[in-house]
Structure formats: C-alpha cells, structure tokens
Amino acid sequence: QVQLVESGGGLVQAGGSLRLSCAASISTFSLTAIGWYRQAPGKQRELVARISNIGTTNYADSVKGRFTISRDSAMSMLYLQMNALKPEDTAVYYCNANGRQFGRPVDYWGQGTQVTVSS
Numbered sequence: 001q002v003q004l005v006e007s008g009g010g011l012v013q014a015g016g017s018l019r020l021s022c023a024a025s026i027s028t029f030s031l032t033a034i035g036w037y038r039q040a041p042g043k044q045r046e047l048v049a050r051i052s053n054i055g056t057t058n059y060a061d062s063v064k065g066r067f068t069i070s071r072d073s074a075m076s077m078l079y080l081q082m083n084a085l086k087p088e089d090t091a092v093y094y095c096n097a098n099g100r101q102f103g104r105p106v107d108y109w110g111q112g113t114q115v116t117v118s119s
Helices: none
Strands: 002-007 010-013 018-026 030-039 046-052 057-059 067-071 077-082 091-101 104-109 113-118
Touching: 002 091, 002 104, 018 030, 018 091, 018 113, 030 067, 030 077, 046 067, 046 077, 057 067
Parallel strands: 010 113
Antiparallel strands: 002 018, 018 077, 030 046, 030 091, 046 057, 067 077, 091 104, 091 113
C-alpha cells in the first residue's frame, strides 16, 4: 500500500512564501523518485521539482532559485519550500512517487493541495 497526502496549500500574496508537505506511506515500495507536480485550470500537469532516492534534485526552470525540495532520510515526508511566489504559481500541487512494487513499475499520486497567489 502506497499513500500520499499533501498539506500546506492556501492563499498567499505575491512575494510571499508557503511550505507544502507530503506524508508518504511507502511500504512494499522501492522508490525511484518523489516530487511535486502542479496543474492550473485548462493546462497540463507539469513537473515542479523532484528528488531521487539518492538525493538528486531537478527543478522546472520557472521555479529555480525560488523553490526548494527536500525530504527526510526515510523518504516518509516530502517538502516544497516556495518563496517569492508569483500569480503564475497558482495551481493544484500534487505529490508524486514512482518506483517499483513487487517487481513492477508503479506511479502514485496524492489528492492535491490548492495554492493561490494573489496580486
């Protein structure tokens, strides 16, 4: 069973900060990477940031220098620190985990948390 639960979203003014959290239950799961995606209304879901099982990070160009992804040592908690927020950051943010389970590739998603940035 793999379960991902996001929290920390909300309404913030442009230039402000938010910290998103993802609680991950990953028993029987061999993790490859865990990360954050976002989807704005009428747009495709896009990668925001991810971190691999060995600590390699990857960021979308639009958030480099503003967002920071981090995790605990057991990969049970994932965080996204978002600074200098812009209205274009408004979206539903989803926690994602991918890897292998019982020898098969798997991909899990949380339910999402809304981030709204006002001007």
